[in-house]
Amino acid sequence: MKRNVIFKELFYFFSTLLGLAFLVEIVFPGLFILFFNLAVLTACWLISALLTLLYVR
């Protein structure tokens, strides 16, 4: 699989996961952050965004 496809899909994945996190935290406060580290997820999303910007045209 091409590198640019992987980075693009990773960016979509983390974006969706963060969207899910905010949605869950609005509806059920405290539930998402009980199981997932939001700071780590945000860092992963940022890295995937950078990689997408660098390698996806």
Add this chain to the structure above:
Amino acid sequence: MRIFWLGVIILILLFLLWQKVAPTGEWICEQNFKANSFNFLSETLGGKSCLSKVSPVDRAISNDNGPLIVLADPVYFSVFTPRPFSRAEVTITYRPHLSSSTPIIEAGFLADNKLWRYDLKPVYNLWLEKALVDWTSLSIDNLHLFQREKKFDSIFDFLDAWQNNTGEVCSSPHCLAVYNFDLNGFPPAINLDLLNKNTGSLVFPYMLRGAHQFYFYLSGEELNLAGELIDRNESKDKDDVEITVYHGKKNIVSLVIKDDGLEIEGSGDKGKSRPFVINQDGLKSGLYRFDFRTSDDLMIKNLSINSQYFSALHKIWLEGDEPINLVSDASYLQVKAFNPTALQVINFDQVELEIEKIYSQYEVKSKEQGDAWHNIHLKRGGLILENNGVFALNGEFILNPDYPRLDRSTVLTTNLDYVLADYELAQPLAGAWLQSYLDFSTVNFYREDGNYNLILSIPGLKLDQAASGYLEIKEVKIRFYGNSLWSKIKNWLNL
């Protein structure tokens, strides 16, 4: 690739929904403060613990790889649960390093956020674990009777004699101390026949602030309770009032007064006084309790009742610039000020105590330990007075139907002949660790933003008194129980 990550997202969503619903009806919150190895997955990638960090932080030392060390009383935790549950089993593993001035460890949940009342259960009681070894003891399950001199051969004989008031149990007042024992159905600690039946009426001369509980005695069949409410409007919240009168555990009268909303909350403009009246007849003469549930922003003035036997239970907060004279049946007094204008020198049984800082708790002990009541003199109001007894206007009409509690103020004097306790002895573990198990019905407990409020209390433990000791906590495990999804479905379908 896309199908794969979408599948992962759906699985995460399903996992979160499962956790939210807790379909099995169980939820476990566990915190090991002495975890030996660093788990990268849970420590870094995982979320926060369901048990919050301890607060206030200065009352405990929290090491990464050591037990939690509690240095002062009380400490609080928030316990996250995805939904409300009806029961909680709390297991605490700990190592006490406490002294006779700090003999009790209790834990519990916030049950009433207006009265700020916690439902506390015993974790460890030094008196029951070690100090009463010289006494004759009888036990049935968790019920323990300690006798200074053996008089009863079984707990049932003792309970029977006590319940039927045969006079065998006590030859002197307050010969029995209790701990964590449900007194419902047992006679009060005072002989009501000896009370003055012409109880008259009373207008409480001082202004009260915040939530209070009172005991009073009615000689007739009618209750006349009245007063005026004043909203200080210092906090931004609405200040509703709930007044409830109980006879034993039975609710006799309830009155809810909503905030009038005439002034802006938080403006500091004192509201106009709003009178309230409770008149109820057809009552039996006897002991009653009056709960005044509200916020600290509300004051009650000109409180009047058709009984002179009127005593505030455990806590009283008086306002006003005039001198205040009270009595209390407890031989110690805890004092706290929230406002610099309240700072003063107080007098407790001729012992002077200077209240020099706000938000600090001060304590004074009477030199007259054996007296039936102790005099309190304040130059002005603004102080919160607390102890394990009652507060009244004068000693003649002080009313405390509660038996002395086996706590840090207990003096094992010759007056005390029996100790009755509902207490599960701590289980010893390797390394001098102890484990205690507590069971709570959490149905009406206060829960805010998905969190229950857990307290760990060691009365008398203070930061500035190294001799009072400390407590090591290795693990806290809370297992919550509620309705399972299946039982809910069966209820909906009426199966």
